[in-house]
Amino acid sequence: MAVIGAAGRMGSTVCRAVEEADDLELVGRFDEGDQLGDLAGADVVVEFSVPDASPANVEHCVARGVHVVVGTTGWTPERLATLREQVGDDPGVGVLVAPNFALGAVLMMAFAQQAARFYESAEVIELHHPDKVDAPSGTAARTASLIGEARAAAGLGPVPDATTHDPDGARGSRVDGIPVHSVRLRGLVAHQEVLFGGPGEMLTIRHDSFDRVSFMPGVLAAVRAVADHPGVTVGLEHYLGLA
Ligand SMILES: NC(=O)C1=CN([C@@H]2O[C@H](COP(=O)(O)OP(=O)(O)OC[C@H]3O[C@@H](n4cnc5c(N)ncnc54)[C@H](OP(=O)(O)O)[C@@H]3O)[C@@H](O)[C@H]2O)C=CC1
Numbered sequence: 001m002a003v004i005g006a007a008g009r010m011g012s013t014v015c016r017a018v019e020e021a022d023d024l025e026l027v028g029r030f031d032e033g034d035q036l037g038d039l040a041g042a043d044v045v046v047e048f049s050v051p052d053a054s055p056a057n058v059e060h061c062v063a064r065g066v067h068v069v070v071g072t073t074g075w076t077p078e079r080l081a082t083l084r085e086q087v088g089d090d091p092g093v094g095v096l097v098a099p100n101f102a103l104g105a106v107l108m109m110a111f112a113q114q115a116a117r118f119y120e121s122a123e124v125i126e127l128h129h130p131d132k133v134d135a136p137s138g139t140a141a142r143t144a145s146l147i148g149e150a151r152a153a154a155g156l157g158p159v160p161d162a163t164t165h166d167p168d169g170a171r172g173s174r175v176d177g178i179p180v181h182s183v184r185l186r187g188l189v190a191h192q193e194v195l196f197g198g199p200g201e202m203l204t205i206r207h208d209s210f211d212r213v214s215f216m217p218g219v220l221a222a223v224r225a226v227a228d229h230p231g232v233t234v235g236l237e238h239y240l241g242l243a
C-alpha cells in the first residue's frame, strides 16, 4: 500500500503504523509536488492531504483501479457526488471517505444520532490543535448533519434560540440547523462535545483523541477491508456494523 500526504501529521503516523503491521507493506510515500504516477504499484492508498488536493488525488487512484481510504476533510455533498460519478455503478474499486477513524469518535457520532430525536436542543463543540486549517472539523460537520437528519425524521423543528443580535457570530456556525462551535488551542489534538438539552436535563457525549495513534486501528482496519466494499462509502461505521 501507499500513503498520500506522507510527510504530514497523519500521513507520517500512518506510515509508522503500516511499517509496524506484519500483514501490510508500505511501497510508496507521496506528498505535495510528487508525481503520483502508478502509485508505486500499490493496491490500496491512504490519503491524508489537504481539502483542496484530496479530490484530485482520489480521482487519480480510482482511474488506476486502486482502492482508497480517505481521511482528508472537506468532502462536501457536491464533491462526493462527483466522486460517485467517477467510481460509477459497477465499481472495480472501493473508496472509503471517513471524517474520523478513532473508534470512540465513530461511536460518539452513532450515539449522537440515536439521542437526537429525544432532545429539543442540540449543539456541537469541537476543539482542535491550532495548526488545523479547516473549521468546523469534518467530524463536527458530520455529527451535526446526522443530528439534523434524525431531528427531521422525528418531525422536530428548529433548535430553540431567541438570539436576534449577534454581530460577531458568537452563536457559531450552523450545519443542517445545528449550531457548531470551533475552538483552536495549543496542546489539544482532536476533541468534541455533543450537547443535548431538554426540560431540566442535559446529556453530554464527549470524545477525546489525545494522540494521533488513536486513529490508527481504524485506518488499518479500513485498509484491510476496503477491497471488500466496492463503490463509495462515507463513514467507518459502515465497516464496523454500526450502520
Ligand atoms: N479522518 C480522520 O480520522 C482524520 C482526518 N484528519 C484530516 O486529515 C487531513 C490532514 O491532516 P494533518 O495530517 O493534520 O495535516 P498536515 O498538514 O500535517 O498534513 C497534510 C500533508 O499533505 C501534504 N499535501 C499538501 N498538498 C498535497 C498534495 N496536493 N498532494 C499530496 N500531499 C499534499 C502537506 O504538505 P505541505 O505541508 O507541504 O503543504 C502535508 O504534508 C486534514 O484534512 C485533517 O482534517 C486528521 C486527523 C484524523
Ligand SMILES: O=C(O)C1=N[C@H](C(=O)O)C[C@H](O)C1
Pocket (backbone or CB within 6 Å): 073, 099, 100, 128, 132, 136, 137, 138, 139, 140, 189, 190, 191
Ligand atoms: O485536523 C485534525 O486534526 C482532525 N481532523 C478531522 C476532522 O476535521 O474531523 C478528524 C479529527 O477531528 C482530527
